[in-house]
Amino acid sequence: MERTDPLEVQNLSTTLFTRRGEMKAVDGLSLAVGAGETVALVGESGCGKSLSALSIMRLLPDPPARIVGGAVKLNGRDIVAVSEETMLDIRGKEIGMIFQDPLSSLNPVATVEKQIAEVLTTHTDLGRGQARARAHELLELVGMPDAGRRLDAYPHQLSGGMCQRVVIAMAIACSPSVLIADEPTTALDVTVQAQVLALLKRLQADAGMAMIFITHDLGVVAETADRVVVMYAGRKVEEAPVDALFENPLHPYTAGLIGATPIPGAARAERLADIPGMVPPLNALPQGCAFAPRCKRGMERCRREKPGLTQPTPGRLVACFAAEKG
């Protein structure tokens, strides 16, 4: 592949080594995110989306977690094996991350200014005074109401939405080429969620950032993503452009998720299409396809063999024997 996408993840595998055995939390994940592109990583709790993000950021504690294979190419350079010191330099500068709970990702005993300035003084040659001015600019940029006054505020004095704006300001302070947003609006109210989604879109368009957007909410996917990667039990089961995915989901799990999500304004369905059972724990994955026990289209073969990813049409990938047959 002769592409120079800001982020290319190739066959990434992360295993958790625990007393209860080895668990494949991320199992051969590949994805690429282009400049200005948003790829949504979708799935339910325990499917490995957050662990994938933390693996890319090299933020997982070892033990128990270790990257056992694959590559994470950030602007062409593989960061899987670089030293922790180098990672400290890369995180916040080339790749930023936003977490679900803004309050717990901020230092409760430092002012907003101090926290944003710390990112700037760590990664750039700005002095204290310049950093304060830049922090002010960044707060304006992320739409913080009354930005000048908020510089001296502590996190507990701000609402959840305002805290998330501070976190976003910190994440984009050094204009990273890649931004990973892990459920950034899940803890926010719907009107504030709309504000933050609009903000992320604007910042991304202005800076041409590549963005990975992790969410369980298909509504948020439809609003933000260009492309979607659906994960189940640590593996990518489907990848497609957003319109194609919603119009014609190929994997039965994707179809199940879409059927289980009510769409306001659509003709009222009598019942939601639910998926029986639940996501299996990583230490008790079935032998064949991990989704087979819950699958409406499951066949004998699915219980024996794990389906690999195939490309039924250009731009789409699916890991399912039933979908291959059509």
Add this chain to the structure above:
Amino acid sequence: MSLLALHDVHVRFNTAGGVVRAVNGVSLELAAGETLGLVGESGCGKSTLGKAIMKLVPIADGEIVVDGVDIAPLDREQLNEVRRKVQMIFQDPYGSLNPRSTVGRSVAQPLVIAGWKPDATAQRVETLLRWVGLPSDAKQRYPHEFSGGQRQRIGIARALALNPKLIICDEPVSALDVSVRAQVINLLEDLKSQFGVSYLFISHDLSVVEHIADRVAVMYLGTLVEVGGRDHIWRNPQHPYTKALLAAAPIADPKAARARQRTVLQGELPSPIDPPAGCPFHSRCPIAQDRCKLDRPVLRPVDGGALAACHFI
């Protein structure tokens, strides 16, 4: 006669920072067999209103009439009678079950309190577990052995124990994954058609409410801003806050999401300690005028039998 009628209900909490007006004059009716959705953002008072109907919070003022009886002045013993008719399920099924009590005991508790004999109680527990789709050996097990969706089923079984007429569902599916959420919603709908129970369905998730509710009440800062049929609220919302809330809700359909006009509401919910004078929404309202800062609008009829509280409709 409606199953539930609220007349000018107020709930206030005294805090170090001042008096929180969590529910500030709510009047609302719910008919037998109806599912009424109560929507709004965090801090709007929707959960407090649900708890007030169970008298789990002190009622500062107003009447809460359940099946013809005003429960506001009742004492503990008199309340037991009413509580058989109204039950509640909560958002966090982990927090609403006693971890040291078997599932069987938790589900049996309302029956024991109501004076059921042990044999009848045991039989009833079996039936309840079957209704909510749990295996019968569940009764000997403890809550930690179950997943979130299964625990919510346990909570539903307990709520159903005494054949209530109304179940207050406080964000019952918000903590659940998408596929499990659909299972629980379908269960609630099945139970409704089987037993004719009514729901007050409290949720911040508009797409879930649209799916399940017959009528919807929209709450903002302790007051109702609009009440109407489900189709009215989604097709023809009148109050600027209802419009903003719908515009902000993500739609799981990329083409529809791109096609719609989006005016993103600015600002955040003001503090209920010192709510703005006049219309509670005026500080964020796109069409507010001077009058809105002074006069508090009341709910009045608008198109299609709905009610809305706004001077400019």
